[in-house]
Each structure stands twice: as C-alpha cells, then as structure tokens.
Amino acid sequence: MAFRCAFLVAQLVLILNLERLLGLANANPIEKLFLIIAGLVFALTRKRIPANLVLMGFIILVSFVCGLLSEFDAFSWDRYSRSLVSLSAFLLFFTALPEQRDRELILLIAAFTPPVSVLLGTIYEAVGINRLWMTDYLGTRRLAGNMGPAFLGGAGVTGAVAASYLALQQRSRYLLLALVNAGITMLTASRMPSALALGVTGTMLFIESRSAVFRILMVLYGCVAIAALFYVMGDQLMTRLSSEAMSGRDIIWNELKTYIQRFPYFGVGLGHQMDILSARASETTHTVAAHNEYLRFTLELGYVGSALMGCAFIAMLVNLLCHPMMTKRWAFLLAVLAFFAYSSTDNTFSVPQIFMVLVVAFVGSCDRREPVSPSRESCSPLPFRTVEPALEPRHRI
Numbered sequence: 001m002a003f004r005c006a007f008l009v010a011q012l013v014l015i016l017n018l019e020r021l022l023g024l025a026n027a028n029p030i031e032k033l034f035l036i037i038a039g040l041v042f043a044l045t046r047k048r049i050p051a052n053l054v055l056m057g058f059i060i061l062v063s064f065v066c067g068l069l070s071e072f073d074a075f076s077w078d079r080y081s082r083s084l085v086s087l088s089a090f091l092l093f094f095t096a097l098p099e100q101r102d103r104e105l106i107l108l109i110a111a112f113t114p115p116v117s118v119l120l121g122t123i124y125e126a127v128g129i130n131r132l133w134m135t136d137y138l139g140t141r142r143l144a145g146n147m148g149p150a151f152l153g154g155a156g157v158t159g160a161v162a163a164s165y166l167a168l169q170q171r172s173r174y175l176l177l178a179l180v181n182a183g184i185t186m187l188t189a190s191r192m193p194s195a196l197a198l199g200v201t202g203t204m205l206f207i208e209s210r211s212a213v214f215r216i217l218m219v220l221y222g223c224v225a226i227a228a229l230f231y232v233m234g235d236q237l238m239t240r241l242s243s244e245a246m247s248g249r250d251i252i253w254n255e256l257k258t259y260i261q262r263f264p265y266f267g268v269g270l271g272h273q274m275d276i277l278s279a280r281a282s283e284t285t286h287t288v289a290a291h292n293e294y295l296r297f298t299l300e301l302g303y304v305g306s307a308l309m310g311c312a313f314i315a316m317l318v319n320l321l322c323h324p325m326m327t328k329r330w331a332f333l334l335a336v337l338a339f340f341a342y343s344s345t346d347n348t349f350s351v352p353q354i355f356m357v358l359v360v361a362f363v364g365s366c367d368r369r370e371p372v373s374p375s376r377e378s379c380s381p382l383p384f385r386t387v388e389p390a391l392e393p394r395h396r397i
Helices: 002-016 028-045 050-069 077-094 100-126 149-168 173-187 191-208 212-241 249-262 279-285 293-321 329-342 352-365
Strands: 133-135 141-143
Touching (some): 002 100, 077 293, 149 173, 173 191, 249 293
Antiparallel strands (some): 133 141
8 A cells, every 4th residue: 555655646746747837947856756765665565576676786786886987077976866766766666576456556547647648738728837739840739738748758658558458458448548648649749659659559459469359449449540640630740750850869969979988988977968968959959868878878887887787677677577477478578679769769767757668568467366386486587387377257358
C-alpha cells in the first residue's frame, strides 16, 4: 500500500505539471523527489532482484569514479548528486518484482495519462495557463496537452504500450484506448514517438495475442483510426514527419562532440552536459538537453565510463528478460529495442514520461501467477526452461 500511494502521488505531481500550473521556475527537482521516494519504497518493500541491485550499485560506482577522475574544471558534486538522483529514480524500478496490484495500478495510470493530459490542457487553456496546441518552426500544429508536444509524445508511447498490456488480459475495451493513445502521439507530430507508438504496440499485440478474432479487430480498428487521423490532419502530420530538419539537434550534437574530444576517457561528470552548451546554441534550439543519450553519457562519463554503464544497464535488462516471472518476453524485448531507438533522439533516461515505457513493459510482462520455487527465483541471465503458467480464463486471449 505504501508504494502504491507513493507512486500515485508521484504520477499526480507529474501529470499536473507544477511548472505550468503554479508558475514554478523549475519543478523538475520536485517531480524527481516524489519519483525517487516511490522507487525507494518499491525497492524496500517488494521482493528484490539481488543481481540488479548489485548492477545498479556498480553504475553508481562507475559514475562516482569518473567524477573523481574527470579533468573538467567546472565539475560540481552538487550537479553530480542531482543527476544521480534522477538516474536512480529510473533504475530503482528494476531492482524488485511488482505485486499484482502494483502491476494494475502502474498500467492503468500510464494508459490514462495521455487523455488526462489532453483534458487538463483544455482546462489550462480555458483559464489562460497553457495552450492546448502549439505551432512549431515548420508551421505544424502540434497537440501539447498540458505538458508540451515532446513530453506528451513520450507519455503517448508509454500509454499505448500500457493499454496494449491491459488489452492482452482479455480486456478488449483497452484496445480502443491503445489506439487513442497512439493517435494522441501522432497528433503531437513527434516523429520517433509516432513511429514507436504504432510499430511497437501493433507488433506486440499481434505477437502476444492468442486470439485470431482479437488480431482481426486490432487491424480493423487500427486502419480506421489511422485513416480518420490522416483525413483530419494529414497535411499537418506529413509536413512534420517528412521533414529532414533535426529541430536544432545537429547544432547541439556538434558542440558536444568537441567536448568529447577534449575529455575522452572520463568525461565532464554526470549531469554536466547541460552546463557546457553555449548560450547561442541554447537560444537557437530553446533547450539545453542533448537529445541523444548515447552522446550525453559518452560526454559525461567518457568512453570508459559510458561503456561500463551501458554494459551494466543491458545486464539489468537481460536479468529481467530471463526472470521466471517474465511471461511476455517478446513484448518486453520490443519495448527495450524501442527505448534504445528513442534514446538516439531524446532524453529518455531523464524524462519520466519517456522512461516509464520500460517500467510499464517490465511490470506488464511480469504476470506469472504461480509461485515458483526458490531455485527458480534466482535472477540469472542464463537461459532456462520455463513452465507455462496456469492463468485464469480471463487472462487468455
């Protein structure tokens, strides 16, 4: 109960968007504080995965050692600590196993976040707090909800994946919600999220479903929804999706690459990427974030630190994939691949609306009902022979 309450509060703080609602200059630390509290309660109160706890500790140790060895003159332990809290808020959710009620709550909150954001965006616009639609530099109208097109796009992908997991529990009504979330993602005109929302959810539903009728309904609903979407906003969407413009990302990436060449081995320190972007670049792009996690971690931890961190993170995911509680392995693997693709263009590790897609995929795939013996509960990444769980009839499709 403690975790579910903490998680609910953390998600409520995120979806209300305190920065817009209360006019706070930077609400990110507040949002991350509630999120890491939820993560800590989760890790402390649920059945832990020892191997992933060790791997998370290894990632923290690597970042600390790289900070000690960094030759960057402006390195700050305060900046490092804040970034470590943000990273830990993400990793903590992979160090323990969810209970069934945790699973239901996380999936439901994620599935309903996009439409709730659109509803709040409508209310915020009515009272003069926020604009529901925004126009970008290409003249494309983009759905912003109450959190902005980029964040709503991330929430849309996560919501579509969550609703797909709910639909696979023989709750066909959630198939419509998955389509709504995919449609909201496309209306944000965010290119990578739009591709992932359609591709990942469609593929996972088709692979994981055992019902031919369900697959037919999915194809029919999907075709109708996409046709209606393009009929209403086809020209706007194609303008954005067909554009080769990088929204200023190339300017940011070129600057970051020069710093990688100056600090190649141990980087400038975790969290310091935002401190080195020039004023000209930030004014041109209206952001200080790297929008490429591979480039960011290489800059912050160097080639040595980023390689070690990447291997440890992949090992955490492999441990989850091979755990006996994991039943929908293909769906989880698809979400992992989507997350890695997403990381090449966006700030996936630091934006909760985006990194929750992996959390959703993890808890959504852990739906084995049978208790397993202690010998099978070990978190080894090695292959093993599984036994099909005896699920209740309503959980089969």
